[in-house]
Amino acid sequence: MKHPVDVHVGKRIRHRRWMIGMTQQQLADQVGIKFQQIQKYETGMNRVSASRLWDIADALDVGISFFFEGLSEESVAETEVAGDILSDKEALALVRSYYAIPEAQRRRLFELAKVLSDAA
Numbered sequence: 001m002k003h004p005v006d007v008h009v010g011k012r013i014r015h016r017r018w019m020i021g022m023t024q025q026q027l028a029d030q031v032g033i034k035f036q037q038i039q040k041y042e043t044g045m046n047r048v049s050a051s052r053l054w055d056i057a058d059a060l061d062v063g064i065s066f067f068f069e070g071l072s073e074e075s076v077a078e079t080e081v082a083g084d085i086l087s088d089k090e091a092l093a094l095v096r097s098y099y100a101i102p103e104a105q106r107r108r109l110f111e112l113a114k115v116l117s118d119a120a
Helices: 004-019 024-032 034-045 048-060 064-067 072-082 089-100 102-120
Strands: none
Touching: 004 048, 004 064, 004 102, 024 034, 024 048, 048 064, 064 102, 089 102
């Protein structure tokens, strides 16, 4: 059974990798493992050792604490019950595209999305 902390860390790995446009293969190459192992980490199927998390943090250019941000006893309980938007590839692609839009246009798009979601 997957532990909620392992799932959270895996999602944070996937989130950061997606945000910088890195493939699983590229991350695996930088860390010195096979991409299948990255898949297992990202789904929480395998736990990430401390030394491997250090290498992944270095490859993704973040501090170790990045992988634990947003983690609390309450969020562990929520992770066990609710799905996470970061697990949806389409949602991540949308977020990446959204942040590629200039800030002024992004604000207008955000306001439009709020109006449309209220209308639905």
